[in-house]
Amino acid sequence: MVRAGIALLFCLLSASCAGDDPVGLFDGRRAGREPIVETETLSVDLDALEGAAIDPEPSGPIPIEIPDDALDWTGRGAVGIDVQDNAFDQRVVVVTAGTELTWTNQGRNEHNVRPAIEGAFDSISATALAMKGDSASRVFTEPGDYPYFCSLHGTATNGQTGRIIVVPADSA
Amino acid sequence: MRRFLALLFVLALTATACGGESDNATETGIGDSTGDVGDEADPQSDEEPEPEEEPEPEEDPNPLDALRVPEDYPTIQEAVDAATPGDIVLIGAGVYNESVAVETDNIVIRGVDRQGVVLDGMHSEDLANGIIVFSNGVAVENLTVQNYFSNGVFFTGDYDSDFVLEGYRISHVTALNNRKYGIYAFNASYGLIENSYAAGHTDSGYYIGQCQPCRVLLTDNISEYNTLAYSGTNAGGELYIVNNEFRLNRIGVTPNTLSSEELAPQRGGVFAGNWIHSNGNPDTSKGGDIWELAYGVGMVLPGANENLVLRNLIEGNRNGGVAVSFLPDGDVFWQATDNQIRENVFTGNGIDIVMVQQAEGDGLGNCFADNDYETSRPADIETVLPCDGPQGDLSDMIGIEFFAPPAADENMPYEDVASPGADDQMSMVDPMTAPPVTADVIPEFDTFDLDAITVPSGG
Numbered sequence: 358m359v360r361a362g363i364a365l366l367f368c369l370l371s372a373s374c375a376g377d378d379p380v381g382l383f384d385g386r387r388a389g390r391e392p393i394v395e396t397e398t399l400s401v402d403l404d405a406l407e408g409a410a411i412d413p414e415p416s417g418p419i420p421i422e423i424p425d426d427a428l429d430w431t432g433r434g435a436v437g438i439d440v441q442d443n444a445f446d447q448r449v450v451v452v453t454a455g456t457e458l459t460w461t462n463q464g465r466n467e468h469n470v471r472p473a474i475e476g477a478f479d480s481i482s483a484t485a486l487a488m489k490g491d492s493a494s495r496v497f498t499e500p501g502d503y504p505y506f507c508s509l510h511g512t513a514t515n516g517q518t519g520r521i522i523v524v525p526a527d528s529a
Numbered sequence: 530m531r532r533f534l535a536l537l538f539v540l541a542l543t544a545t546a547c548g549g550e551s552d553n554a555t556e557t558g559i560g561d562s563t564g565d566v567g568d569e570a571d572p573q574s575d576e577e578p579e580p581e582e583e584p585e586p587e588e589d590p591n592p593l594d595a596l597r598v599p600e601d602y603p604t605i606q607e608a609v610d611a612a613t614p615g616d617i618v619l620i621g622a623g624v625y626n627e628s629v630a631v632e633t634d635n636i637v638i639r640g641v642d643r644q645g646v647v648l649d650g651m652h653s654e655d656l657a658n659g660i661i662v663f664s665n666g667v668a669v670e671n672l673t674v675q676n677y678f679s680n681g682v683f684f685t686g687d688y689d690s691d692f693v694l695e696g697y698r699i700s701h702v703t704a705l706n707n708r709k710y711g712i713y714a715f716n717a718s719y720g721l722i723e724n725s726y727a728a729g730h731t732d733s734g735y736y737i738g739q740c741q742p743c744r745v746l747l748t749d750n751i752s753e754y755n756t757l758a759y760s761g762t763n764a765g766g767e768l769y770i771v772n773n774e775f776r777l778n779r780i781g782v783t784p785n786t787l788s789s790e791e792l793a794p795q796r797g798g799v800f801a802g803n804w805i806h807s808n809g810n811p812d813t814s815k816g817g818d819i820w821e822l823a824y825g826v827g828m829v830l831p832g833a834n835e836n837l838v839l840r841n842l843i844e845g846n847r848n849g850g851v852a853v854s855f856l857p858d859g860d861v862f863w864q865a866t867d868n869q870i871r872e873n874v875f876t877g878n879g880i881d882i883v884m885v886q887q888a889e890g891d892g893l894g895n896c897f898a899d900n901d902y903e904t905s906r907p908a909d910i911e912t913v914l915p916c917d918g919p920q921g922d923l924s925d926m927i928g929i930e931f932f933a934p935p936a937a938d939e940n941m942p943y944e945d946v947a948s949p950g951a952d953d954q955m956s957m958v959d960p961m962t963a964p965p966v967t968a969d970v971i972p973e974f975d976t977f978d979l980d981a982i983t984v985p986s987g988g
Contacts, residue, residue, distance in 0.1 A: 442738075442789045443715060444688040464789040465762075465817070466709065467679075469654065483654055483678070489789070509657045509679040509709075512630045516663060516685055 421502050423522065424449050430456070431524060435494075438519065439463045440486060443510035445519035454500050454526045461492040466509070470495075473504035473513035483509060497523045592962050595619035595639075605629045605638070605648070612636045617965035620646045620672060628656040628677070634664045635696075637965035640672030643701050643956040650677030650707070652944060658683045659707070666969030668698040671957045675705035676944070681727070686716030688791075693740070695719050698968040701957045705729050705948050710736040711755070716791075720745040721968070724955070727752050728948035731814045733760035734778070739790040742766025742797070744974055751954075753777040754946050756816035758808065763790045765797035765836070767974040771982055772802045779813040779935075780823050781805050781846065785856055786832035786863040794863055796834040800841065802982040809847025809879075811939035814946055819857070824848060824935045825879065832856035832863025838870045840984045843878065848932040850878035850902070853895050854885035855929070867894035869916055874984050875902040879932075882910050886926040906931070 427449040430436045435457040439446035442464035452458065460470055460481060467488070470481035478495055485493040497503065503521040504513070511517035591597060595617045602608035606629050608618045614635040622645035629648070631638070638660065640646030650656035659674030661683045674681035681704035686694040694717035704711030704727040711727030711734040714720055718740050727734030727750070734752035736759075737745055744767040751774045752758040758775035761768065761784045775781050782805060786794040809825025823829040825847030830836060831854045843850040851870055856863045864887050875881035881902040887893055896916035897905075907913050907925035914920055957963065 441688075443685065465787060466789075508654070510683075510685065510715075512661070512663075515630070515632060516661070516687060 421522065423451065427451050427520075427522065435459065437461060437492075440468045440507070442466045443468075443507070443517045445507075445517065448518070449520045449522070451522045451524060452497060454523050455496065455498055456523070457494050457496045458521060459492050459494040460486060462486040462489055464489065468507045468509060468517070470505055470519075471508050471513075473506055473518070477501075477503050478505075497521060499523065500525045593617055593619060593965065595965075597621065598625075599623070609633065609636070609638065614666075614969075615965075615967065619961075622646055624649050626651055626656065628658055629660045631660065631662040631664055631667055633667075635666035635967040635969040636664075637668045637670065637967055638672075639668075639670050639957075639960055639965070641960050643671050643703060643954060644673060644952065646672040648672065648674045648677075650675070652676050652678060652708070654678045659704075661685065662697065663687065663694070665694060666696040666967045668700065668966065668968045669702060670698070670700040671702070671960050673703040673705065673951075674707065674711075675703075677707040679707065679709045680713045681705075681707040681711045683710070683713045684715070684717045684720070685713075688716055688739075692716075693718055696968040696970070697721075698723075698966075700724055701955065702726075703951055703954055704734065705951060706943055706946060708943055710734075711752075712736070713738075714745065715739055718742065718744045719968075722747045723749050724957075725750045726948075726950060726954045728754040728951060729814070729943055729946035730755045731816050731943045733757035733783075735759045737761045737764040737768065739792050740764050740766070740768075741792045743768040745769070746771070746974070748772050750774075751776070751950055753950055754810060754813055754948060756780065756814055756820060757783050758805075759783065760785065761795065761798060762787045763792040763795050765795050765834075767977075768798040769974065769977060770798060770800045770803065772985070774804045774985075775806075775808070775827075776804070777807045777810045779808070779810055779815070780820055780825070780829065781808040781827040783820075783823070783829050783831065784833040784836055785830075786834075787856070787858050788861055789858075794832060794834055796836075798833075798836045799839065799977075799979065800828065800836065801839040801979060802985060803841045804985040804987055805841055805850075806844045806846065806987070811935060812941055812947065814943040815935075815940040821934050822929055822932065823852065823854075824932060826850070826852050826883075826932060827878065828852070829854060830865050830868055832858070833865050833868060835867045836869070838868065839872055839979065840982055841873045842876075842985045842987050843873055843881070844876040844987065846878045848879040849883050850875045850881040852883040852885060852932075854883075855887045857929075864888065864893055865895060868896075870895075870897045870900060871916065872899045872984070873901070875900060878904075880904045880906060882906075883931065884910060884914060884923075884926055885929050885931065890923050892920045892923060 430450050431453045437459045440462045467483045468486045469483040472478050481493040500523045507517040596608040598605050598608045598620045617637040620640045624647045648659040657679040659677045659681045684697045686692050697720045699722045702725045706729035709732050711730050713736045715738045734755040746769045748771050753776050756779045758778040759782045784798050805827040808827050826849040827843045827846035829852045853865045882905040892914045896914050897911045898916040906927050
């Protein structure tokens with residue numbers, strides 16, 4: 358059942374995720390306060406995701422929403438996210454467990470990277486991303502959903518936010 | 530819409546009528562409600578004492594029906610979270626070590642006393658912004674924001690989903706020693722920033738970024754002891770920077786283009802009636818290296834386009850009055866084109882007007898007319914780059930390295946930078962009773978009357 362859930366997750370990712378283009382992240386027009394991305398709701402058995410950061414006490418399958426504009430970066434050992442003023446260029450990415458993610462400041466302002474769920478991963482301070490060209494990395498070994506934000510230009514739910522979705526290595 | 534336009538102009542004209550230094554007055558408005566000693570009874574009088582009047586009904590302690598801090602809510606954030614559109618959050622005197630996020634449209638956040646209500650970030654990265662606003666129509670007024678790791682007050686559209694914030698107002702706000710910007714509007718339009726004061730920032734006291742058209746009026750503000758007095762990256766279109774005092778900063782006013790934000794190049798701002806003076810202050814914090822090239826210049830237009838610089842008093846700036854220049858931005862050189870510098874008064878600057886060499890023998894549409902000035906490069910700049918005739922000999926143009934850079938010791942940690950004018954700023958009138966005015970009605974600028982703006986008289 359676990360394998361089936363993960364397989365379903367990966368199949369849908371393969372079908373729905375974009376390539377390297379963030380699929381209209383900045384092209385669409387906002388209408389009122391409606392979200393601009395559609396999502397697929399998947400049922401994933403978190404028992405399979407040992408140590409997943411999103412739920413300290415999972416009581417059963419919970420949904421993981423994969424936006425249509427998520428970038429499918431599974432199967433890569435290392436990937437990079439460009440940090441602009443004031444946005445993460447690759448806002449939602451899906452990677453395989455064990456992938457190293459590197460954030461590089463491409464803007465003029467300093468930025469930081471903080472998990473929206475405290476303790477989900479080690480924060481990156483503004484000192485590490487103070488100037489254009491500065492970069493810092495984290496390795497995501499545990500499958501799960503890792504929303505994050507820059508606390509200088511956003512909050513956990515608003516402004517400069519991003520999201521890492523980590524799938525198990527054997528699902529790729 | 531017209532209603533708010535009218536309000537904008539009333540506010541602007543009222544402040545103008547009160548004089549260029551309206552915010553330097555020492556009165557706070559708080560003392561205005563105290564009783565008049567002349568009403569006291571004369572102890573020498575022989576007249577019969579009047580019968581005792583009936584006691585007046587108790588004064589309503591909350592006439593605005595406000596969400597009060599700390600009486601009703603212990604923190605500003607809790608009051609803001611409880612507010613619904615149309616509400617006012619009224620903050621009592623005190624120091625608040627919190628970073629407030631606003632996600633409700635059309636509310637007013639007001640302090641009861643500009644100097645007495647202090648949001649203090651203690652330079653902690655955990656308290657990045659004094660107030661960050663994600664919602665439309667919010668007004669922030671009559672308080673101080675200081676010592677934040679990033680910005681004092683920050684209005685921002687949501688870049689990720691292309692949401693442009695619409696409607697904001699900042700009035701009678703003092704921003705001190707925040708690490709980046711004092712007052713910051715990003716991806717936001719339809720704004721009014723007025724009667725505010727900013728000092729001690731490592732970038733600009735006031736920053737408007739990434740908007741086209743901006744539809745913003747910034748008026749009757751003071752900016753001093755910042756790296757930059759005003760900066761506007763990729764910001765223009767119905768952008769009016771008028772009747773402000775930009776003094777004693779490292780560099781003065783800088784509309785500019787950078788590829789780090791969307792909507793490049795910058796174009797279409799109006800800078801009129803400002804008093805831009807005494808910039809080139811060594812007791813400021815050094816920002817990015819790029820700005821050191823323009824150290825001591827009152828107004829520099831690096832990579833800026835189609836701006837009108839009109840009837841400003843530009844005096845006593847250490848290295849230069851106005852400079853039109855390209856901006857090196859990585860591999861890109863943003864050129865400044867089609868700016869008009871008209872009817873300004875220059876005096877006592879290192880050199881009054883400079884046109885930096887951008888393209889061999891080409892003024893790129895930049896022109897100069899009817900200014901009162903003494904020195905320029907190229908010499909006699911209104912003849913060689915006129916606004917109503919062919920350009921002349923431009924062989925006298927100079928390079929971007931023209932201005933003398935600051936010495937290595939002309940730099941100060943931002944935490945230690947002074948804010949000498951902060952205590953003199955006026956509070957708003959009747960903060961306890963003045964009805965809240967949200968910023969939800971969108972102003973229109975199509976009838977902005979530039980003819981009414983005059984060159985300020987200065988000191």
